[in-house]
Amino acid sequence: MSARALVHGHASGGMLRLDEPLSFWGGFDSATGKVIDRFHPQHGACLTGLIVAMERGRGSSSGASVLAEAIRRGTAPAALLLLDADAIIATGALVAQMLYRIDCPVIAVGDRGDWQRLSTLLRLEIDAGPDALRITPSQ
Amino acid sequence: MQLSRTDQEMLDGAHGAAAADAVRLVLDFARAVGASRLIDCVCAHVDGCLYHGQASLDFVERFVSLGGRVKVPTTLNVGSVDLIHPDLFIGDPALGSAGKRLMEAHVELGCTPSFTCAPYQTLFRPRLGDQVAWAESNAIVFANSVIGARTNRYGDFIDLACALTGRVPDYGLHRNENRRAGAILELVGFEDADADQAGGIAVAAGLSLGRSCGETIAAITGLPACTSEDDLKALGAAAASSGSVAMFHAVGLTPEAPDLATATGGKDVPVATRLGPAEVSAILAGLSTVPDGSALTAVALGTPHFSLAEFDRLMPFLDAAPFAVPIYVNTGRHAWERLVADGRAARLEAAGVTVVVDTCTYVTAILRELSGAVMTNSGKWAYYAPGNLGVDVAFGTLADTMVSAKAGRVVRA
Numbered sequence: 073m074s075a076r077a078l079v080h081g082h083a084s085g086g087m088l089r090l091d092e093p094l095s096f097w098g099g100f101d102s103a104t105g106k107v108i109d110r111f112h113p114q115h116g117a118c119l120t121g122l123i124v125a126m127e128r129g130r131g132s133s134s135g136a137s138v139l140a141e142a143i144r145r146g147t148a149p150a151a152l153l154l155l156d157a158d159a160i161i162a163t164g165a166l167v168a169q170m171l172y173r174i175d176c177p178v179i180a181v182g183d184r185g186d187w188q189r190l191s192t193l194l195r196l197e198i199d200a201g202p203d204a205l206r207i208t209p210s211q
Numbered sequence: 212m213q214l215s216r217t218d219q220e221m222l223d224g225a226h227g228a229a230a231a232d233a234v235r236l237v238l239d240f241a242r243a244v245g246a247s248r249l250i251d252c253v254c255a256h257v258d259g260c261l262y263h264g265q266a267s268l269d270f271v272e273r274f275v276s277l278g279g280r281v282k283v284p285t286t287l288n289v290g291s292v293d294l295i296h297p298d299l300f301i302g303d304p305a306l307g308s309a310g311k312r313l314m315e316a317h318v319e320l321g322c323t324p325s326f327t328c329a330p331y332q333t334l335f336r337p338r339l340g341d342q343v344a345w346a347e348s349n350a351i352v353f354a355n356s357v358i359g360a361r362t363n364r365y366g367d368f369i370d371l372a373c374a375l376t377g378r379v380p381d382y383g384l385h386r387n388e389n390r391r392a393g394a395i396l397e398l399v400g401f402e403d404a405d406a407d408q409a410g411g412i413a414v415a416a417g418l419s420l421g422r423s424c425g426e427t428i429a430a431i432t433g434l435p436a437c438t439s440e441d442d443l444k445a446l447g448a449a450a451a452s453s454g455s456v457a458m459f460h461a462v463g464l465t466p467e468a469p470d471l472a473t474a475t476g477g478k479d480v481p482v483a484t485r486l487g488p489a490e491v492s493a494i495l496a497g498l499s500t501v502p503d504g505s506a507l508t509a510v511a512l513g514t515p516h517f518s519l520a521e522f523d524r525l526m527p528f529l530d531a532a533p534f535a536v537p538i539y540v541n542t543g544r545h546a547w548e549r550l551v552a553d554g555r556a557a558r559l560e561a562a563g564v565t566v567v568v569d570t571c572t573y574v575t576a577i578l579r580e581l582s583g584a585v586m587t588n589s590g591k592w593a594y595y596a597p598g599n600l601g602v603d604v605a606f607g608t609l610a611d612t613m614v615s616a617k618a619g620r621v622v623r624a
Contacts, residue, residue, distance in 0.1 A: 078243045102264060133346070133366020134263055140368075141264030160366065162243040166236055167368045171269050180243075 074182035075207065077200035078162040081175025083151035084197040084210055088122040090114055095131025096138040096164065105147030123198065124149040125191035129158030139164030143176050151177045151198050153207075155187040179207070212238060213248040221376060229279025233375035240369050241380035250381045254283050254337055255374035256330045256354075258346035258366060260290035260317060262310040270368060271316040274375060281321040282377035286330035288347045289570045290314040322374070326569035327543030329444070329516040331358060334545070339466050342385055344373035348456075349515045349591065352447030355458035357440060359466035361385045364457045384458055390467060391476035392460050394424050394483040398433030401488070406524075407610045407624065409435045409442050414590035414606070415491040417446035418498075421454025423484045430460040430474040438464060441521050448515050449590030498593040498606035501584045503621045505605065508583035510534075510616045511572045512609070513541035514592040519549060521609075525564075526555065528613035532562035535619030539578065541567045573599055586612045586621060 091113040094100060099109035105120035129135065139161060142148035148168075152161055157180035165176040177200040181187040190196065190207060197210040220226060221234040241249060259271065290310065318324050325333055330345075331353050337343050337360035345354050345362040354360040363383040365373065373379050383389055396419065401412055412435060420429055431446075443461060450456035460468035468474035486494075512525070517540050525540070540559070542550075547568045550556040559566055572578055573596045578585065584603035587593050593606045607615065610624035 079239070097263075133258075133364065133369075134261075136367040136369075137263035137267050140266040140270070144264075144266050144269070157243050157245065159240055159243045159369075163236070163240055163368050166239050167270055168266065170232060170236065171266065171273060 073186050075179055075186065075205060076182065077177060077179055077205050078157055079165040079169065079176065079178040080200045080202060081151070081169065081177035082199050083123065083175060083177050084195070085121050085123045085150035086195050087191060087193055088117065088119060088124050089191040090124060090126040093126055093128050093130035096135035096161070097132040099131065100138060100142070102138050102142035102145055102147055105142060119149045120147045121150050123151045123153055123196050125153040125187070127155040127187070129154070129161045133160050135160045136164035136167065140168040140171070143168035143174050144172050148176055151179065153187070153190060153196070154178065154180050155182070155184060156180060179205070212242065215249065218249060218378065227278055229274045229277035230375055232277065233274070233279070233372040234378065236368065236372040237376055237378055237380065240372070241382070244380055244382050246380035246382040248381050249378040250342055250385060251377055252283060252344045252373060252379045253341045254335060254343050255281065255285040255370060256288065256343070256345040256347065256350050257285055257317065257322060257370045257374055258288040259371050260287055260314045260326065262306065262313050263367070268309055268313050268316070271313060271320070271371070274371070275316050275319050279320050279375050281374040283374060284335055285322040285374040286325040286327070286333065286335050287314070287317055287322050288326070288350070289328050290326050320375070325543060325545065327516050327545070328571065329518065329543060332516065332518045332546065333543065342379060344370055344379045346370035348451035349444070349448035351457055352451050352459065353444055355384055356447055356460065356465050357443045361390070364455070390458065391428065391478065392430035392474045393427045393480055394429045395471070395480055396420055396424070396429045396431045397482050397485045398431065399485060399487045401433060401435045404435035404437065406437050406439070407608045409438045410445060410588060411495055411608045412491055413438060413442035413446040414449045415494040416486065417449030418453045418494055418590055418594070419484050419486055420450040420459060421452060421456050424456065425454045426457070428458050428460065429483060430462055430468060430471055430480070432462045432471060434461055434464060439520070441518055444515055445590060449594065452591045452594040495606055498590065498604070500597055500603045501605055501621065503623065505603070505621050506583045507536045507586050507605070507615055507620055508580045509536050509578050509585045510538045510612045511578070511585050511587045511592055511596070512539065512589070512612065513567070514571055514573055514587070514589040517542040517546065519546055522546070522550065522555060524609060526558070529558060529562040529564070531613065531617045534563050534616040536616055537579070538564045538616050539567055539572050540564055541571045544568045578602070584621065586615050588612050
């Protein structure tokens with residue numbers, strides 16, 4: 073697979089696939105972990121503790137702050153499984169890791185077929201280290 | 212990833228723990244965007260003074276506690292409590308003081324307390340070809356387009372990390388080959404526009420650019436010959452409001468576009484949009500949420516921050532004082548000091564003009580009365596304020612806003 077870890081770490085959880093890219097800034101509430109963008113198809117969904125699959129990031133660079141804040145508060149996704157690399161999302165997770173030592177691995181899968189296959193699984197375990205990236209279905 | 216000797220020293224802690232953390236973040240970011248090395252930047256503009264939660268403050272305080280210092284001259288964007296979520300923060304003094312602390316902590320890292328979204332109007336203006344690490348959407352567009360300095364759309368956290376290391380990832384608009392126009396925005400029929408009209412034409416071109424081109428760099432042709440630097444500032448701010456625009460070329464006006472062929476790198480690129488007077492009028496009319504004749508509650512100018520040249524244009528209108536509604540003008544404290552020194556501040560105050568410094572009326576609760584429409588000459592203000600402040604807005608040129616301020620309702624000059 074062409075997948076690479078933009079942010080290292082370990083995570084496991086149920087999968088939630090977002091049908092549209094989400095801007096964390098303005099589209100996600102770090103207090104509740106919910107999607108608050110009224111126009112997003114998954115408006116109202118809670119992302120806390122889930123492995124969130126979305127094709128790409130969207131919107132303002134302030135999304136990095138919102139994601140970092142959500143990780144601090146424990147309302148963030150467990151991990152993000154992206155199709156394309158996104159520097160804003162990666163920055164938010166990297167900063168939270170630096171400040172709070174909480175992992176929220178961010179993976180850029182790169183290949184659409186792989187990403188689609190992974191994002192239809194019910195649960196995943198992600199183990200993203202400096203040397204190896206393992207993504208496995210879990211119970 | 213190729214590391215320079217300085218990068219390696221910073222990673223190893225030879226430049227202190229703050230630089231080590233910062234360079235790690237810049238390198239991780241560089242990997243995420245696919246850059247294979249870092250390059251030096253000559254300055255930074257940090258947009259970290261708006262409070263998005265405890266993590267914003269924890270990030271900066273960490274570098275303060277590690278004894279961090281910025282390695283390049285670093286300006287700061289506007290402060291205050293919150294930018295685009297005023298509902299979350301209004302009336303909470305604890306969060307107000309966190310926002311204030313955020314501004315102070317940046318200054319402790321060696322940043323210049325400029326608190327302006329127009330750092331290019333200060334002494335810290337970069338030069339053509341400079342590699343810079345700038346945040347804030349209008350500042351980014353201005354740096355790339357009007358100055359010809361080179362920055363990507365940096366933002367939260369990474370802007371400060373670049374400042375603390377003096378390094379940026381070598382990708383995107385730092386590189387020659389990515390700075391060429393891939394589309395054309397053609398304006399037709401504006402040769403004889405006057406200086407006041409040029410302001411509106413620039414806003415319309417910017418809004419159209421954001422909508423039609425997004426991240427594709429456009430070459431704009433046919434802007435009026437009298438288009439000023441402040442008009443280009445308004446154009447870029449509007450474009451970065453309606454789309455993810457980081458750079459444009461204004462053919463014959465901006466430094467990397469002496470002619471169309473240079474702007475496009477000699478490539479044949481498509482015309483994305485063609486705007487004539489009817490289209491421009493329609494775009495500008497679309498910015499107003501109320502019809503002409505509606506009652507006004509205030510006039511808001513200076514988004515992005517007013518330049519001294521814009522104050523020069525404003526001053527003659529003050530002869531019409533007193534005005535029916537208050538007039539607010541945002542500017543940087545560097546400009547404010549000049550206005551105080553040369554006596555213009557007193558004249559503005561006597562005419563009922565409130566000069567707002569260090570922040571901006573579209574991001575914070577400054578306008579005292581929101582019961583009627585607010586009129587502005589800023590495409591950016593008109594774009595965001597209805598959402599941010601829940602206010603009705605009327606757009607007009609500077610002359611329109613000032614005759615309307617006199618009349619107390621929306622009229623055209």
